[in-house]
Amino acid sequence: MLHIEQQGAGADVVLVHGWGLHGGVWSSVAERLAHRFRVTRVDLPGHGRSPMPQQPFTLPTLVDALLAVCPPRAVWVGWSLGGLAAMAAALQRPEAIARLVLVAATPHFVCSDDWPHGMAPEVFAEFKRDIEVDSARTLRRFLSLQFGSSDAERAGLRQLRRALMQHGAPALAALRAGLAILQTADLRAALSRIDVPTLVMHGAEDRLTPISTGDYLVRTLPRARLQRFADAGHAPFLSQADKFIETIEKFLND
Secondary structure (H helix, E strand, C coil): CCCEEEECCCCEEEEECCCCCCHHHHHHHHHHHCCCCEEEEECCCCCCCCCCCCCCCCHHHHHHHHHHHCCCCEEEEEECHHHHHHHHHHHHCHHHEEEEEEECCCCCCECECCECCCECHHHHHHHHHHHHHCHHHHHHHHHHCCCCCCHHHHHHHHHHHHHHCECECCCHHHHHHHHHHHHHCCCHHHHHHCCCCEEEEEECCCCCCCHHHHHHHHHHCCCEEEEEECCCCCCHHHHCHHHHHHHHHHHHHC
């Protein structure tokens, strides 16, 4: 069973973190949203305080695990890998998802001949190689790629670095499983079936999932709108927290 934390009261909002981290990265977002909503933060398998399942998880089994602990008819806010899981949940169990908020999310993480909007395959292969040698160092490098050079971006990086090992290192098997999902998952052909209101939130300076990914999602998802964050990288909820909360609350109250 996945570890969750809940706070606040009202309509349900679920926060799903990205690869290598844990639900604690959402702590400031959860605290602010909890004034109006019941907020559920979840740790992915093998991350934070969630145990690693006996078998490495796949995207469908990850979605099953999330759906087992998350309130029904919730708004799912998914960041990066968490955004991929949120889209997969909307496809796998559409009646369970009221709305989606996709933060720096992508339907297909690695570049290919017909997909120029992701990480270069050789860079991804390097991450897969390095995680086996020194997972802590590789995670720190991965964090550094998520932020730009502005003061706000550097402050966001410091926040993630402090949170990274707050509950111990993620299980190596969990890191491997997450990378396997990022390497192989491709939801592009199914996006037109996600028929819920969707807010796409994307940093214009994102180096992992470029802003063109956000443009693609808005063109392809039937009921999506885009919020760009100028001068923000992969984690606008940290580097531009006030604008992030203002935008998400407006969307949730529409």
